[in-house]
Amino acid sequence: xxxxxxxxxxxxxxxxxxxxxxxxxxxxxxxxxxxxxxxxxxxxxxxxxxxxxxxxxxxxxxxxxxxxxxxxxxxxxxxxxxxxxxxxxxxxxxxxxxxxxxxxxxxxxxxxxxxxxxxxxxxxxx
Numbered sequence: 085x086x087x088x089x090x091x092x093x094x095x096x097x098x099x100x101x102x103x104x105x106x107x108x109x110x111x112x113x114x115x116x117x118x119x120x121x122x123x124x125x126x127x128x129x130x131x132x133x134x135x136x137x138x139x140x141x142x143x144x145x146x147x148x149x150x151x152x153x154x155x156x157x158x159x160x161x162x163x164x165x166x167x168x169x170x171x172x173x174x175x176x177x178x179x180x181x182x183x184x185x186x187x188x189x190x191x192x193x194x195x196x197x198x199x200x201x202x203x204x205x206x207x208x209x210x
Contacts, residue, residue: 103146110207111144111147111153112204113140113203113204113205114143114202116140116203117139117193117199117200118131118133118136118139118198119197124196124197128166128169128198129170130172132199133169133170133199136199137173137174137201140201144205147205149207151177151178152179153206154178155204156183156185156204158201158202158203159174159185159199160190160193160199160200160201160202161190161198162189162190162193162196162197162198162199163189170199183203
């Protein structure tokens with residue numbers, strides 16, 4: 085194993101599970117960036133937010149879930165200046181009722197991303 089960090093998402097090999105399900109029916113989704121075709125999408129926060137949400141939706145689908153199953157989302161932004169633009173895409177993408185959410189600014193995100201999302205979803209009760 086090397087100590088050199090990968091310089092692009094396509095080189096990354098991370099020690100975590102992208103999706104984990106508990107016996108209680110909770111599904112945890114690891115951080116999703118605005119990555120497509122091996123790199124961060126061009127076009128700034130709007131395009132990155134759309135792609136990060138699409139990637140989140142894709143991870144949910146692997147567990148047989150949809151965006152409506154989200155109960156908690158954490159949004160990490162490289163700059164709070166991007167919050168309003170992110171909020172617009174977030175609100176037009178996610179169904180009501182919106183999940184609980186935390187939105188924080190961080191010093192840096194992998195691969196110079198503008199946004200990262202992680203989430204918790206819950207299976208419908210039988």
